[in-house]
Ligand SMILES: [Zn+2]
């Protein structure tokens with residue numbers, strides 16, 4: 330079967346014929362329909378594959394079950410499913426404390442391999458890694474049963490796929506990590522798929538003010554459509570004075586850093602009010618650090634919260650997000666600005682690199 334494979338640093342992805350195993354007892358094989366390109370995929374390219382080459386990237390996918398292992402009970406062939414990057418075990422220290430995104434087994438999938446060190450993919454006998462446990466840029470993939478969530482047969486997969494990463498991460502950060510209340514004030518830095526999802530989550534949660542900052546005018550304009558109330562152009566305006574101006578010199582209740590730029594975490598902490606929270610959602614792959622002033626954090630009671638995949642429990646939250654979409658509260662369609670065929674996936678990555686639009690979706694099944 331065909332997959333887009335990242336084989337060599339500083340080279341584009343190449344479309345290859347790849348071998349795939351049959352699903353093991355607790356695994357499922359999925360025919361991938363559509364998969365969004367996330368900034369984390371681009372970071373993997375820029376990091377030269379982070380020691381996981383060759384690798385099939387793509388972790389924001391939806392598809393149809395092709396076949397199931399002998400012990401799988403929650404889905405059957407023909408079911409439409411969302412794939413989720415963290416396939417939880419349900420039994421470890423973290424799962425038993427209702428913290429699924431920290432699941433020890435799910436975290437091991439970030440290695441691109443199963444917990445036993447194998448991959449379901451190979452190329453002439455050579456192991457091919459399964460990016461973030463999903464490998465959505467492939468006609469077929471194999472994941473744990475807990476890595477899929479069954480969805481209604483009438484759900485359009487080309488739209489729903491963005492729930493996998495952008496919506497789980499963004500709306501989940503608002504609902505689960507920060508628990509934004511009605512009437513809150515919110516700041517969002519970075520308006521890609523995740524930042525726009527945070528804006529939507531904050532609107533749905535009833536935030537009174539949603540201030541957004543992004544250097545791309547087109548994204549700021551789009552954010553207003555999704556629920557932002559004030560925009561900041563960081564090339565022309567300083568963030569802190571603008572936030573203080575909009576919040577009566579108080580600062581925001583919740584500041585979300587979604588650009589993946591370490592220096593913006595510092596800006597968010599400064600723009601959050603006494604007792605307010607900064608939620609780190611973006612991943613700064615450069616490993617840059619930020620200064621933290623303990624005296625300020627302690628005396629002002631400021632909080633910093635790390636949020637992975639929006640602290641979502643996929644089996645609970647994915648159906649929740651689909652029903653928000655069906656009721657018209659969550660706009661998924663508007664988030665998809667570009668579509669590319671699997672054969673043209675490198676053009677899609679260029680969109681992400683050039684911050685074009687909000688989300689580029691790869692049409693995997695139709696190519
Ligand atoms: Zn992602």
Ligand SMILES: [Zn+2]
Nearest residue numbers: 418421424432
């Ligand atoms: Zn677990």
